[in-house]
Amino acid sequence: GEDVEQSLFLSxxxxxxxxxxxxxxxxxxxxxxxxxxxPGAGLQLLTYIFSxxxxxxxxxxTVLLNKKDKHLSLRIADTQxxxxxxxxxxxxxxxxxxxxxVFGKGTxxxxxx
Amino acid sequence: xxxxxxxxxxxxxxxxxxxTLRCSPRSGDLSVYWYQQSLDxxxxxxxxxxxxxxxxxxxxxxxxxxxQFPDLHSELNLSSLELGDSALYFCASSVENxxxxxxxxxxxTVV
Numbered sequence: 001g002e003d004v005e006q007s008l009f010l011s012x013x014x015x016x017x018x019x020x021x022x023x024x025x026x027x028x029x030x031x032x033x034x035x036x037x038x039p040g041a042g043l044q045l046l047t048y049i050f051s052x053x054x055x056x057x058x059x060x061x062t063v064l065l066n067k068k069d070k071h072l073s074l075r076i077a078d079t080q081x082x083x084x085x086x087x088x089x090x091x092x093x094x095x096x097x098x099x100x101x102v103f104g105k106g107t108x109x110x111x112x113x
Numbered sequence: 114x115x116x117x118x119x120x121x122x123x124x125x126x127x128x129x130x131x132x133t134l135r136c137s138p139r140s141g142d143l144s145v146y147w148y149q150q151s152l153d154x155x156x157x158x159x160x161x162x163x164x165x166x167x168x169x170x171x172x173x174x175x176x177x178x179x180x181q182f183p184d185l186h187s188e189l190n191l192s193s194l195e196l197g198d199s200a201l202y203f204c205a206s207s208v209e210n211x212x213x214x215x216x217x218x219x220x221x222t223v224v
Contacts, residue, residue: 042215
C-alpha cells in the first residue's frame with residue numbers, strides 16, 4: 001500500500017537552513033505536497049511540486065524531487081523561530097481527480113534562537 | 114480563518130458515548146475529507162465526500178460514520194467511544210485534488 005516516511009524530529013539554529021526529507025512509495029503520484037502545522041492549528045498547504053519537475057523554488061522554500069528514488073525534500077533557507085512547526089509530506093496515490101492524500105507522520109522542526 | 118469551520122473545538126466525553134463532529138467546508142469546495150490525528154499513528158484518512166456522495170473510505174471504524182448534506186456541510190458520528198478514540202479530528206475541503214484547506218480540528222478526549 002501507499003506509505004510516506006519522514007524523520008520525526010529536526011532541530012536547527014536560527015538563520016541556518018533546514019532540510020526535511022521524505023520518501024514515498026507510489027510512483028504514479030502526480031503531485032507531491034508539503035503541509036505545515038503550527039501548534040493548535042490545522043494543516044496549511046505550503047507548497048507542492050508536479051512529478052515531472054525536479055525542483056521548485058518559492059521564496060525561502062525549495063522543493064527537490066528525485067523521482068527515481070521516490071525522495072522529496074523541503075529546504076527552508078534562513079530558518080526563523082516562526083518556522084517551528086510540524087511539516088508533513090503528502091502524496092496523491094492515484095493519478096485521478098480528488099483522491100485522498102496520504103500523509104507522512106510529520107517532522108517536528110525546532111528552531112533554536 | 115482558513116474558511117473551513119469545525120465545531121466543537123474541544124469535546125470531553127465518557128467511554129460508550131456517541132458524539133457528532135461538524136464541518137463546514139470553504140465556500141465553493143465540493144470535497145470534504147475527514148482525518149484523525151493521533152501521536153502514534155500520525156494523520157489517518159477516514160472518509161471523503163464529494164458533492165454529497167461518499168467518494169473514498171480509509172481506515173474508518175464501523176463505529177464511525179459520516180455524511181455530507183445538500184448544503185455541503187459534513188458530520189462525523191463516533192459511537193461506542195473507547196479511550197483509544199481520543200485524538201484530533203480534522204476536516205479538510207478542496208476544489209482541486211491535493212490542495213486542501215484544513216479546519217482547526219476538534220480535540221476529542223474520551224475518559
